[in-house]
Amino acid sequence: MSSSTRKLVIRAYWIVTLLVLAVGVWLSAYYAPIESEMGVIQKVFYFHLPAAFCMFGACFLVFVAGAGYLWQRDQRWDDLADAAAHVAVLLASVVLLTGMLWAKKAWGQWWTWSPRLTFSLILWLLYVVYLILRASIDSAQKRAMVCAVYGVIAFLDVPLVYLSVKLMDDIHPSSVELEPSMLLTLIVWMAGVALLTAGLVAGRFRLARISHKKSHDASGVTGGMA
Amino acid sequence: MRAMLLESSIRLNTHAAAGVTDVCIRAERLGKVIDGRMVLKDLSFEVARGMIVSVLGANGAGKSTLLKLLATLTSPTSGRLELFGRPPDGARSRARIGLVGHETMLYRDLTALENVMLTARLHGVPEARARALTMLDRLGVAERAGDAVRNLSRGTAQRVAIARALVHGPDLLIADEPFTGLDVGSCGVVERVFSEFRARGGTIVMSGHDVEQALRLGEHVLLLMEGRLASSEASHRIEASNLRKRIGGRE
Amino acid sequence: MIALRQILLLLGKDLRIEARTRQALALVLVLGILIVVVLALGLQGGNARGGLSATAILWVAYLFGGAMCFEKTMAVETHDGALAGLLMAPMDRGVIYLSKLLANLVLMATLAIVITPVGVVLFGFDLSRAPLAFASVVGASLIGYAAIGTLFSGLVASSRLSGGLLAVVVFPLSLPLVIASTQLLKGVFEHGNALDASAMGVIVAFDVIFLTVSWIVFELVIEP
Structure with missing residues (x-):
């Protein structure tokens, strides 16, 4: 693919993504009904749930990239893990903040130690620490290795975190009844957030590759290493 | 016939051995x-x-x-x-290599003898203590065997490090x-x-x-x-x- | 069999160094006692006495003390490049991992034995109601904690990271242990329940998963 067609594809991708998100916003504002119990705040749910799903996807990608790096020692895996982790933290922040909005409306407090809020807080912490770890190692090779291990271990930790918070007393509504119009809105949002996530990961990954290529060309090495 | 076979197999063996070890x-x-x-x-x-x-x-x-x-x-x-x-195959290759590093690779809170003995034992050397003492003696540091490495001069510690690297007969x-x-x-x-x-x-x-x-x-x-x-x-x-x-x- | 002998050799080496210098243990014990005392003083206005807060505070002390243990037992290897000498020995690197894990567990067990009574006394915590349940919950949790702590202390040693980072890395990872054991102890000491199987299952699953994964990964990542 030549660089001009690539540019075109990327631009088209982002236009589609923004369009889908715009449709999602319009649907949630004008099409989906206002929920009787939660009122307008229920609308954050359309962002909250897709963000949570995509966050898991991003965390899984960090895990896969980490395992890939440990297996092949290829710098590209590390760049992928870096991109996915940044997006994971971004999405985790969204999940946490929308969750807190919900908590404020439902229980009158910004924070309760409900299992799901606790779960999203711990996930957010786990991946923020990943970013801190990245920032504190100078050598690219050591950084890739340590972060790969952490990425693998952190992802394996997620189900354990989930099981452990389930031991806590629950006050969270376990399921929400969805009307067809709400479901449609949710599906559009799901598509939009998924596109956004994939685009952000790919964009960040590409940026990292370009900057690596520049520094490697200077020292006479190209590509990753087997 | 039997003798001939034997002879040729010996030749083959020595040939193979030469190829591996040269x-x-x-x-x-x-x-x-x-x-x-x-x-x-x-x-x-x-x-x-x-x-x-x-x-x-x-x-x-x-x-x-x-x-x-x-x-x-x-x-x-x-x-x-x-x-x-x-090609190097992990532990099996390492068993045949001795390493003297840039640093001494010794534990400063153990004695010279304990350091050398530890390596000997990890390599499964029989009568590790006697073997370690022999090596220290060969490097002329036997009289410091009981001293903690932190109290040894750089030169003495370096000789202990060499004794450590050779103790398993690499x-x-x-x-x-x-x-x-x-x-x-x-x-x-x-x-x-x-x-x-x-x-x-x-x-x-x-x-x-x-x-x-x-x-x-x-x-x-x-x-x-x-x-x-x-x-x-x-x-x-x-x-x-x-x-x-x-x-x-x-x- | 050979591996077991090598593990014991290395464990003996670590404990001998510790017995001679008493660097790690003295520091860890004093830190643990300090944490308990500071928190006891800080919480005195509230409902600190008699309640379950003792277990929470002991947990904080175990976690910080444990992180210090991991750091100290691995620091022995970073002086004078001793780690390279160890890596040259003809053994699976998992042997190094297991011996360090055991050394950490010995130190952490000592820490727990010393500071638990301190916590019990300062908070008027009635441990005698279920001492065995308490010991098994704490014991199982500390094994899992040491499993990841030992792995990351090895990584810290081979990538020359600053020590403070180790605590930041292992604390969030060990939160499932903290939550599960807190819930367990709450059930046992507040409601007089028997040990909850599903909560204990979380802790045991944590132990099994991270012991296995760390043991495998350690071989891949340890470098002089």
Whole structure:
């Protein structure tokens, strides 16, 4: 693919993504009904749930990239893990903040130690620490290795975190009844957030590759290493 | 008929044995990239069994990295390394290698004897204590065997480190600047130990800065310049002053 | 069999060094006691006395003390490049991992034995109601904690990271242990329940998963 067609594809991708998100916003504002119990705040749910799903996807990608790096020692895996982790933290922040909005409306407090809020807080912490770890190692090779291990271990930790918070007393509504119009809105949002996530990961990954290529060309090495 | 068969099988055996043991190290286009920087480029050489090879070069030429590679402490980014006739296979290769590092690799809170004994025991050497004492004695540090390493001078600790590297009777000794910090007397002791080791069929690859010593001790010199093999020559064909100029010229 | 002998050799080496220098243990014990005392003083106005807060505070002390243990037992290897010597020994690197894990567990067990009574006394915590349940919950949790702590202390040693980072890395990872054991102890000491199987299952699953994964990964990542 030549660089001009690539540019075109990327631009088209982002236009589609923004369009889908715009449709999602319009649907949630004008099409989906206002929920009787939660009122307008229920609308954050359309962002909250897709963000949570995509966050898991991003965390899984960090895990896969980490395992890939440990297996092949290829710098590209590390760049992928870096991109996915940044997006994971971004999405985790969204999940946490929308969750807190919900908590404020439902229980009158910004924070309760409900299992799901606790779960999203711990996930957010786990991946923020990943970013801190990245920032504190100078050598690219050591950084890739340590972060790969952490990425693998952190992802394996997620189900354990989930099981452990389930031991806590629950006050969270376990399921929400969805009307067809709400479901449609949710599906559009799901598509939009998924596109956004994939685009952000790919964009960040590409940026990292370009900057690596520049520094490697200077020292006479190209590509990753087997 | 039977005798003939026997004879031919013996010949085959000796042939196979010669093929395996004659070459101790074979490096084919070895390369090592650390953090995007090519530290070693395209090194190809062979080291025969029973040789002493000196690796010379300016600081940062890649000597230590090369020795680490040969000790299997890191793996090459490209190229192929064979030790004792086959690719390094973890613990089995390590059992036949002795390493004297840039640092002493000793526990400062253990005594000299405990340090050497620990290595001997990890290698499963029988009668580890006696063997460790013999090695310390051979390096002339037996009377300090009971002292904690933190109380030893740099030179004494270095000799303990060499005893530690040889205690399990390795076939290959890798030594990163083994003579640093040694006074003239201890240098003599270590040189004698190295010669004895070689006489029993051991191979030594060592790095250093002293050109005369490298030429005197080693039959072969590998000269590294900026990660490349600048020359690989038998010692008797090398002019000391010429070699010094080539190393110094890049510093 | 050979591996077991090597593990014991290395464990003996670590404990001998510790017995000679008493660096790690003295520091860890004093830190643990300090944490308990500071928190006891800080919480005195509230409902600190008599309640379950003792277990929470003991947990904080175990976690910080444990992180210090991991750091100290690995620091032995970073002096004078001793780790390279260890890596040259003809053994699976998992042997190094297991011996360090055991050394950490010995130190952490000592820590727990010393500071638990301190916590019990300062908070008037009635441990005698279920001492065995308490010991098994804490014991199982500390094994899992040490499993990841030992792995990351090895990584810290081979990548020359600053020590403070180790605590930041292992604390969030060990939160499932903290939550599960807190819930367990709450059930046992507040409601007089028997040990909850599903909560204990979380802790045991944590132990099994991270012991296995760390043991495998350690081999891949340890470098001088």
